[in-house]
Amino acid sequence: MGVEIERKFLVASDHWRSHVTRSVRMAQGYINDMAALREARQNASVRVRIAGDEAFLNLKSREPGPSRQEFDYPIPVADAEALLALCVGGRVQKVRHYIPQDDLTWEVDEFDGDNAGLVVAELELPAVDAAFARPAWLGEEVTDEQRYYNLALAERPYSAWSARERS
Amino acid sequence: MGVEIERKFLVASDHWRSHVTRSVRMAQGYINDMAALREARQNASVRVRIAGDEAFLNLKSREPGPSRQEFDYPIPVADAEALLALCVGGRVQKVRHYIPQDDLTWEVDEFDGDNAGLVVAELELPAVDAAFARPAWLGEEVTDEQRYYNLALAERPYSAWSARERS
Numbered sequence: 001m002g003v004e005i006e007r008k009f010l011v012a013s014d015h016w017r018s019h020v021t022r023s024v025r026m027a028q029g030y031i032n033d034m035a036a037l038r039e040a041r042q043n044a045s046v047r048v049r050i051a052g053d054e055a056f057l058n059l060k061s062r063e064p065g066p067s068r069q070e071f072d073y074p075i076p077v078a079d080a081e082a083l084l085a086l087c088v089g090g091r092v093q094k095v096r097h098y099i100p101q102d103d104l105t106w107e108v109d110e111f112d113g114d115n116a117g118l119v120v121a122e123l124e125l126p127a128v129d130a131a132f133a134r135p136a137w138l139g140e141e142v143t144d145e146q147r148y149y150n151l152a153l154a155e156r157p158y159s160a161w162s163a164r165e166r167s
Numbered sequence: 168m169g170v171e172i173e174r175k176f177l178v179a180s181d182h183w184r185s186h187v188t189r190s191v192r193m194a195q196g197y198i199n200d201m202a203a204l205r206e207a208r209q210n211a212s213v214r215v216r217i218a219g220d221e222a223f224l225n226l227k228s229r230e231p232g233p234s235r236q237e238f239d240y241p242i243p244v245a246d247a248e249a250l251l252a253l254c255v256g257g258r259v260q261k262v263r264h265y266i267p268q269d270d271l272t273w274e275v276d277e278f279d280g281d282n283a284g285l286v287v288a289e290l291e292l293p294a295v296d297a298a299f300a301r302p303a304w305l306g307e308e309v310t311d312e313q314r315y316y317n318l319a320l321a322e323r324p325y326s327a328w329s330a331r332e333r334s
Contacts, residue, residue: 031209033199033208036209046198071242086210
């Protein structure tokens with residue numbers, strides 16, 4: 001179990017691409033009913049993710065703010081495929097690009113499928129108030145905007161957003 | 168991933184006790200909202216179980232009949248304790264007694280806590296129509312009685328059953 005502190009940003013330009021050292025295609029879905037989680041009848045999300053040739057079962061507590069308990073377990077890819085078939089809500093597909101910066105790593109998620117057009121940069125931090133350098137390509141912070149979370153994107157993808165929500 | 172074929176029975180007497188070769192205390196809970204699963208807004212249960220000094224995360228598809236897909240992953244006990252705190256519904260506590268019989272093993276669950284007084288014998292079979300010997304202590308089959316499932320017991324324990332439901 002780890003406690004995850006993650007900040008999310010939009011990107012202001014495509015200049016992040018030249019800094020990418022590794023990219024992995026991901027497909028993920030949620031076993032949990034979305035409404036049950038949103039309405040606090042369930043306290044943790046249950047996500048199945050295939051990342052390249054690996055797969056993971058991930059549980060994340062639902063708590064306000066940027067810090068939450070996270071549990072991540074490797075599972076066989078064949079299991080993940082069977083579990084994805086049991087998922088509810090939409091499947092979220094993306095390419096995750098890794099950009100090292102000092103001791104940290106930016107993860108830039110370039111979505112496709114129903115979320116095509118959306119690019120979100122995430123940074124996992126060792127502490128809530130940890131300092132970090134902002135690269136020139138970094139855009140507006142959206143850490144507190146629920147609609148950008150993968151969980152929300154599975155239920156209501158980018159293609160369903162209004163023009164105002166996209167800006 | 169395995170496909171689980173399980174038959175459940177009540178016990179007709181206490182004579183099973185003399186055949187027990189091993190007993191393990193278990194505590195388990197469910198991460199998933201019970202209503203979401205019952206109403207098919209979610210397709211798999213997500214169970215956390217501590218069994219003796221081991222712990223497991225278990226996902227089971229919700230399908231009619233005795234056969235279902237099951238996924239079982241060992242996890243650290245400390246993770247299981249943190250996950251149990253995130254569970255909804257009641258915690259189900261029991262001692263599981265193992266009784267070998269030919270190539271099969273009876274699992275006799277003796278519940279305590281809110282389910283004290285309930286004893287259920289389960290047999291996992293290699294095929295839906297597999298033959299097996301019925302020991303003299305075996306009672307009525309309850310495979311198709313949803314209220315005897317651990318999932319149901321977490322939501323509506325034996326202590327809440329009517330006299331008619333108990334018989």
